[in-house]
Amino acid sequence: MQRGAAVLSDAELLAVLLGSGVAGRNVLDLARGLLVRFGGLRQFLEADREAVLCEPGIGVVKYAQLQALLEIGRRYLDASIERAAxxxxxxxxxxxxxxxxxxxxxxxxxxxxxxxxxxxxxxxxxxxxxxxxxxxxxxxxxxxxxxxxxxxxxxxxxxxxxxxxxx
Incomplete structure (x- = not known):
């Protein structure tokens, strides 16, 4: 993170958000597995709630945090467009x-x-x-x-x- 989040891969960014892995898998391996199973970062973040909650390491609180992050991003983009000349x-x-x-x-x-x-x-x-x-x-x-x-x-x-x- 010394060079900023922009240089991180999708798996590394997701690992930062997940915070911890599960028994036998570190957080980066967990993130990589999720991206492979869902077909990418966007597909994972937009996946059906039940499908995401079935994944090891993703509980209701983590899912809510990820959805809150998406909403923050949407509001940020919305506000920046509204401010645009x-x-x-x-x-x-x-x-x-x-x-x-x-x-x-x-x-x-x-x-x-x-x-x-x-x-x-x-x-x-x-x-x-x-x-x-x-x-x-x-x-x-x-x-x-x-x-x-x-x-x-x-x-x-x-x-x-x-x-x-x-x-």
């Missing part, structure tokens, strides 16, 4: 929306409301659907835009088997 391009918007929507388990339609200088006013998931579709009502999109006094909108659709799309 302007969203400086499609990649910044995409990164923000992916962070906001990555926990969704079904199709969603969302809207990023912007002021006259293209600074974020708010982000809302307006419609939720099934695993493969979401119904969208333009009247509701317009109503929410007027409530936020938005000068511009970025519309997004997200599904569990797709990526963030911008409109």
């Amino acid at each position: 302007v969203l400086d391009g499609p990649w910044a918007v995409r990164r923000y929306l992916k962070a906001m929507l990555r926990h969704e388990a079904s199709e969603v339609f969302g809207c990023l409301f912007l002021d006259t200088k293209h600074r974020p006013l708010a982000f809302e998931v307006l419609f939720r659907g099934t695993i493969d579709r979401a119904s969208v009502y333009p009247r509701e999109v317009v109503r929410r835009a007027l409530q936020h006094n938005a000068a511009a909108l970025i519309l997004t659709g997200y599904g569990v088997n797709s990526s963030v799309s911008l409109g």
Whole structure:
């Protein structure tokens, strides 16, 4: 950690968060095993609660701590976007929306409301659907835009088997 967390591998970062191993396995081996079983850091952190709690060394408290960490990260990103002078391009918007929507388990339609200088006013998931579709009502999109006094909108659709799309 002398050179900072950015130089650590996913397994090393997870090991720091886990804090201790289990009988016969040190914390780094435990972290590596979790990443292999779940397919990576993101998949582990987004995995179903029951699946994570079945793993040795992960109890209810540790799971809650990991979920709290994810929420802190989401709020940090949300606050930094809200403070931003302007969203400086499609990649910044995409990164923000992916962070906001990555926990969704079904199709969603969302809207990023912007002021006259293209600074974020708010982000809302307006419609939720099934695993493969979401119904969208333009009247509701317009109503929410007027409530936020938005000068511009970025519309997004997200599904569990797709990526963030911008409109």
